[in-house]
Amino acid sequence: MNRRYFLYGSTGAAIVAGLPLLARQHIASPAMAKDKEQFEVAKTEAEWREILTPERYKVLREEATERAFTSPLNGEKRAGTFHCAGCDLPLYSSQTKFESGTGWPSFWEALPDAVGTRKDRSLFMVRTECHCRRCGGHLGHIFDDGPPPTGKRHCINGLALTFKPSGAA
Template sequence: MKNIFLVFLAFALQSCHSQNKTEPKKMEPSVKKTKAEWKAQLSEMEYEVLRNKDTERAFTGEYYNHFEKGKYVCAGCGNDLFTSETKFDSHCGWPSFDQAIKGSVIYKKDVSYGMIRTEVMCAKCEGHLGHVFDDGPKETTGQRFCTNSVSIKFIPATE
């Protein structure tokens, strides 16, 4: 009787587990351009980072030590990504935010260079922004969106 109960319990747990395995729907980017169109629009470094997933050198980007009030948008398509209220100094050499604007980014597993990381991309044009790590401020989200300066543009707050 005990064995029948264990078999039933295992079956019930497996049924519940498999029902919750639905993959979230991937949103299609609303900005689609050819390689030539992106190259014509972006600077060489913007193209390399946003379209080819390159990384700018640490401590060289325009926004790594920038703390004015405003918002940060995708340099490729203008999609709102981060607010200045979520920016913090992580001392890593790149702009860091503890959260993105809801729905503004998408995530992808990145196993390049022998590491396992989570890539962060613009949800509107799929431009590469950087990576997200779990070593951000514990008093907020605990996340650190390590972002290439060249992948974003700052829009100052209007008074």
């Protein structure tokens, strides 16, 4: 009986001791992968901080997620194009935007050659992270629960985007 408690306790202690290392590996993975990639638009941390608001910096450069239902772009219904807030690359057409009910702007498809992806192993799960292919800015994640014709849902932080109505310069 004492040996059983000792074994259970030892196993539990080993698991608990290893969690910080496991968590650090999962949390750091996307950012470490991004650091190794080369992007067309490259700036220093100080340059990004100078051109982005603190909220946009957290999303685009530190991969934060804005609170659901806080972005005015979630309700944007005009014809136009959604651009990267970091480098102004056109990313999504309003024609592919749909109401997902999640609280974030959602699209079933990106514009051609606009978005890059990588595996995101943070939060102890595997998701598909998407980023601007030109500056590497974090946009959000892509899920397999979207509408036809793609079945994809690009769940995008509104802070990562700017909107330009059709006909605007």
